[in-house]
Amino acid sequence: xAKTTQPNSxxxxxxxxxxxxxxxxxxxxxxxxxxxxxxxxxxxxxxIHGLTSNVNNRMASLAIAEDRKSSTLILHRxxxxxxxxxxxILSPRGxxxxxxxxxxxxxxxxxx
Amino acid sequence: DTEVTQTPKHLVMxxxxxxxxxxxxxxxxxxxxxxxxxxxxxPELMFVYSYEKLSINESVPSRFSPECPxxxxxxxxxxxxxxxxxxxxxxxxxxxxxxxxxxxxxxxxRLTVV
Numbered sequence: 001x002a003k004t005t006q007p008n009s010x011x012x013x014x015x016x017x018x019x020x021x022x023x024x025x026x027x028x029x030x031x032x033x034x035x036x037x038x039x040x041x042x043x044x045x046x047x048i049h050g051l052t053s054n055v056n057n058r059m060a061s062l063a064i065a066e067d068r069k070s071s072t073l074i075l076h077r078x079x080x081x082x083x084x085x086x087x088x089i090l091s092p093r094g095x096x097x098x099x100x101x102x103x104x105x106x107x108x109x110x111x112x
Numbered sequence: 113d114t115e116v117t118q119t120p121k122h123l124v125m126x127x128x129x130x131x132x133x134x135x136x137x138x139x140x141x142x143x144x145x146x147x148x149x150x151x152x153x154x155p156e157l158m159f160v161y162s163y164e165k166l167s168i169n170e171s172v173p174s175r176f177s178p179e180c181p182x183x184x185x186x187x188x189x190x191x192x193x194x195x196x197x198x199x200x201x202x203x204x205x206x207x208x209x210x211x212x213x214x215x216x217x218x219x220x221x222r223l224t225v226v
Contacts, residue, residue, distance in 0.1 A: 091211030
């Protein structure tokens with residue numbers, strides 16, 4: 001499986017934008033980029049995913065580099081409820097090896 | 113209904129017990145997954161079911177036995193577990209197999225083996 005690299009931890013101030021980076025230099029052309037987050041004592045929560053183009057939804061935006069070797073999850077205005085571990089995961093499009101393999105993620109701390 | 117429901121939320125079992133974890137979704141998703149998460153570690157995939165058939169077993173010991181009775185329900189049968197099997201067991205579902213679809217996770221069953 002292609003691997004992702006994320007910083008172990010990040011801090012951000014409340015009500016400011018947060019940019020969470022992810023490197024995936026060995027990504028293949030059929031790998032989707034997924035982001036999930038996990039709050040304490042809860043299951044992971046889907047945030048966003050994309051293939052080539054930037055994606056927006058009500059929770060966040062996903063900016064994908066032109067060469068697809070990196071991506072950035074953007075939280076537009078952080079709140080205390082956004083404090084969580086954020087996982088960037090590659091998931092292949094093809095059937096047969098489809099699985100979500102979690103890395104160690106980025107622990108995001110929001111400072112009030 | 114946009115949720116994956118897992119029961120029970122907490123379970124304590126002895127090493128000679130037999131118990132089952134249950135996972136249910138009514139989103140029409142055709143792929144379902146079991147993950148195991150130890151404290152302060154990321155989730156690890158155990159099993160993948162697609163269209164009610166087991167498609168991936170990540171070399172999980174036979175004391176864990178998955179079952180998919182229908183497209184909405186996924187069970188994990190537990191027998192002769194060890195204390196090191198204590199963990200958070202997570203169920204997830206997706207519309208279909210493959211990376212084009214996001215996963216919906218349940219809140220998990222916290223299992224303690226004594």
